[in-house]
Amino acid sequence: MRVRSLIHSLAGTTKIIAEGISVENETNALVVKARPTKREQCRCGICHKRAAGYDSGRETRRWRCLDIGAEMTYIESSLPRVRCKEHGVVSAAVPWARHKSRFCKNFEETVAWLSPHASKKAVSELMRIEWHTVGNICKRIYKELEQAAPKRFDGLVNIGIDETSYKKGHKYMTVVINHDTAAVVWCGIGYGKEVLSGFFELLTLEQRASIRCVSADGARWIASCIDEYCPNAERCVDPFHVVTWATEALDKERRQAWSEAYQAVKEAIKKSFPYSYYI
Secondary structure (H helix, E strand, C coil), X not given: CCHHHHHHHHHCCCCEEEEEEEECCCCCCEEEEEXXXXXXXXXXXXXXXXXXXXXXXXXXXXXXXXXXXXXXXXXXEECCEEEECCCEEEXXXXXXXXXXXXXXXXXXXXXXXXXXXXXXXXXXXXXXXXXXXXXXXXXXXXXHHHHHCCCCCCCCCEEEEEEEEECCCCEEEEEEEECCCCEEEEEEXXXXXXXXXXXXXXXXXXXXXXXXXXEECCCHHHHXXXXXXXXXXXXXXXXXXXXXXXXXXXXXXXXXXXXXXXXXXXXXXXXXXXXXXXX
């Protein structure tokens, strides 16, 4: 593999020019001194549009890359500022990192992928970052995904609605899933009609009309929202709750049958042995 290809893999982009590579004596960290390609220079860090240069920046910055073996890797570059017509004076964009982030994009995407599969503590120890940094990275990834996928509400036909608990059951969130794609399309903190109404109010009239089937439990606030926002949709109960309710009903009947049998045995013993101790 060429050195340039290795740098592209570390940075997660081909829009970078490496000017030198060095190893720090104290930490053995690999530092790649680089700059953006000419086409990517003088762009606003927020909107990524072309902007006039303002100054050469206040300092040289480093962005953490994915590790090479057991050694940390950084990209080092000057970060000039530009004057954007919309956002004013801001730091120029770099193709390997997001705005106001000290990590490369592929590093943040790795952290975001690990977060649903492991605890925050495990992710922070594996990636060698602070535990609160994991949350900040996930927020940046979420914000970018929200802006990149504004049409996720299009084509909703069969959806599922349910609430779930987290933080050891002390907090709740409402989740809406697209059954056709098996993807979560919306989440809201809390539960109830006011929370779920926030989802339906994000939809246009055409998007609401396209919903034909809604699976949920027997909560009245869900039924009320469906009747108000999607009156033409059919509401059905998902298999999970059907099995849960059937199991609970069976347990109730079993306990009642056991109680009746127990009382019958007590009465029979009382009649047969009136002076014996009761069970």
